[in-house]
Amino acid sequence: MDTRKKILDTASRLFYQQGYNATGINQIIEEAGVAKASLYEHFKSKEDLLIAYLEFMFEQTISRFRHVVSTKVEAKEKISAIFEFLSLNTNSKGFHGCQFLNIAGEIPVENLRVYDVIRKQKNGLRALFAEILKSDSMGDHELQSGESLADGLYLLFDGAIMSCKVYGDSWPVVAAHKSALKLL
Amino acid sequence: MDTRKKILDTASRLFYQQGYNATGINQIIEEAGVAKASLYEHFKSKEDLLIAYLEFMFEQTISRFRHVVSTKVEAKEKISAIFEFLSLNTNSKGFHGCQFLNIAGEIPVENLRVYDVIRKQKNGLRALFAEILKSDSMGDHELQSGESLADGLYLLFDGAIMSCKVYGDSWPVVAAHKSALKLL
DNA sequence: TATAAATCAGACCGTTCTGTATGAATTTTT
DNA sequence: AAAAATTCATACAGAACGGTCTGATTTATA
Numbered sequence: 316m317d318t319r320k321k322i323l324d325t326a327s328r329l330f331y332q333q334g335y336n337a338t339g340i341n342q343i344i345e346e347a348g349v350a351k352a353s354l355y356e357h358f359k360s361k362e363d364l365l366i367a368y369l370e371f372m373f374e375q376t377i378s379r380f381r382h383v384v385s386t387k388v389e390a391k392e393k394i395s396a397i398f399e400f401l402s403l404n405t406n407s408k409g410f411h412g413c414q415f416l417n418i419a420g421e422i423p424v425e426n427l428r429v430y431d432v433i434r435k436q437k438n439g440l441r442a443l444f445a446e447i448l449k450s451d452s453m454g455d456h457e458l459q460s461g462e463s464l465a466d467g468l469y470l471l472f473d474g475a476i477m478s479c480k481v482y483g484d485s486w487p488v489v490a491a492h493k494s495a496l497k498l499l
Numbered sequence: 500m501d502t503r504k505k506i507l508d509t510a511s512r513l514f515y516q517q518g519y520n521a522t523g524i525n526q527i528i529e530e531a532g533v534a535k536a537s538l539y540e541h542f543k544s545k546e547d548l549l550i551a552y553l554e555f556m557f558e559q560t561i562s563r564f565r566h567v568v569s570t571k572v573e574a575k576e577k578i579s580a581i582f583e584f585l586s587l588n589t590n591s592k593g594f595h596g597c598q599f600l601n602i603a604g605e606i607p608v609e610n611l612r613v614y615d616v617i618r619k620q621k622n623g624l625r626a627l628f629a630e631i632l633k634s635d636s637m638g639d640h641e642l643q644s645g646e647s648l649a650d651g652l653y654l655l656f657d658g659a660i661m662s663c664k665v666y667g668d669s670w671p672v673v674a675a676h677k678s679a680l681k682l683l
Numbered sequence: 684t685a686t687a688a689a690t691c692a693g694a695c696c697g698t699t700c701t702g703t704a705t706g707a708a709t710t711t712t713t
Numbered sequence: 714a715a716a717a718a719t720t721c722a723t724a725c726a727g728a729a730c731g732g733t734c735t736g737a738t739t740t741a742t743a
Contacts (some may be wrong), residue, residue, distance in 0.1 A: 316613045316689070318689080333607060334604075334607065336520050336605070339730065339731085341729090341730085341731090342733080350690060350691045351732085351733095352690075352692085352693095352734085353554060353689080353690050355732070361732090376562050397721060401592075411608075416604065417604055419604065419652070419661075419665055420601055420603065420605055421518070421520070421568065421604055422602065422664075423517065423518065423521065424595075430665070433665055434666065437665060463554060463673075463674050463678075464678070466670075466671065466674035466678075467655070469674050470655050470658035470659055470671060470678065470679075471655060471657070472652070473655050474653075474656070474657045474658025474659075474661070475654055477600060477603075477656075478621070478720085480603065480609075481600075481614070481617055481621060482618065483608060486650075487654060489647070489666060490650035491646050491651065491653055493647050493651065494647075494650075494654065496683055497651075497681075497682055498682065502720070522700060524700080524702080525699090525700085525701095534720060534722060535703095535722085536704090536722050536723095539701095540720085543700080544702080545700095545701065545702090567736090575714080592709095619716080653721075
């Protein structure tokens with residue numbers, strides 16, 4: 316198997332399960348079954364590995380959400396599908412919160428390399444909500460502009476992920492889902 | 500000045516500004532103007548200092564929010580007051596996100612000592628929203644139980660704090676505020 | 684088969700970390 | 714003033730960290 320992929324996969328799993336700072340280079344190479352010198356040939360620093368992890372997760376999360384949404388036609392059902400998909404994750408055994416918000420908690424905001432990827436993913440989510448609302452005729456949300464409503468849904472979504480991790484329970488997704496539908 | 504308080508104040512500032520892991524014991528004692536031995540006489544470990552910090556912030560945040568709410572009478576205005584107070588914080592120079600969610604991002608969920616305090620603060624917030632809605636006659640929120648609505652407001656709130664940190668901007672508070680009012 | 688590229692194991696470096704030990708100096712209490 | 718408690722400065726222990734280097738060994742290319 317590709318050495319680079321072995322490293323990235325192992326690092327991704329460990330970064331997500333136990334956090335970035337808590338994961339040492341030595342553990343990564345050991346569990347990946349790879350020499351330390353090999354790791355530093357593919358990634359010139361631990362931070363480079365972190366960036367690769369975040370980019371990897373960006374592609375994965377956004378494409379999954381877009382796929383879930385594409386199975387529905389009505390805006391309301393697309394929104395519901397997103398929260399149901401989230402519920403699937405928060406209920407699964409391997410759930411440890413949002414990959415991006417977790418890193419945001421460990422890395423200082425001054426680190427633009429890291430935060431640019433984090434914001435890119437969040438912007439992707441917001442854009443998805445905005446597109447769903449845009450391609451919709453119902454309601455015409457007079458009290459709130461479409462942008463602001465999309466951001467409201469996004470905040471419920473991210474608040475729910477974070478809360479699920481803190482509480483070790485998925486009731487926040489249920490509450491967020493209900494509130495989201497009420498906002499439409 | 501009281502040595503213990505000097506230590507706790509300095510640690511609180513540093514933990515909030517640069518994070519828990521990024522703050523070393525040596526920096527704390529240096530900036531507090533205190534000997535290392537003194538620190539370990541008041542706090543038997545760094546984790547004990549973290550707990551003290553969280554408990555300290557718990558008292559402070561909850562009492563501040565309760566005070567802000569107490570200046571209004573109508574539920575809608577109480578809710579608005581909370582988000583306006585949040586906006587005050589997110590716009591201030593020293594804002595670095597939520598003290599509790601920041602720590603949650605650094606400490607593994609298995610650490611119950613830490614997470615119990617974090618959940619205590621979140622429960623305090625949820626209870627505050629629930630009380631506000633309970634003491635209110637308007638609407639009778641038939642679609643959503645009072646509990647679930649309170650949690651919706653809480654999720655908007657926490658989502659906004661987290662997002663403000665990630666974006667380095669306070670637009671999320673505005674969006675959350677608008678959505679919160681729409682939920683009422 | 685010969686050459687080049689990739690991966691290997693692991694010693695090693697310098698730094699940083701939390702936490703302990705010591706014994707003197709200072710402050711508070713009696 | 715004497716006794717007790719606190720705080721002082723600092724050296725040290727022990728471990729973990731990210732990262733570099735070496736030189737052998739395997740794998741792929743020509």
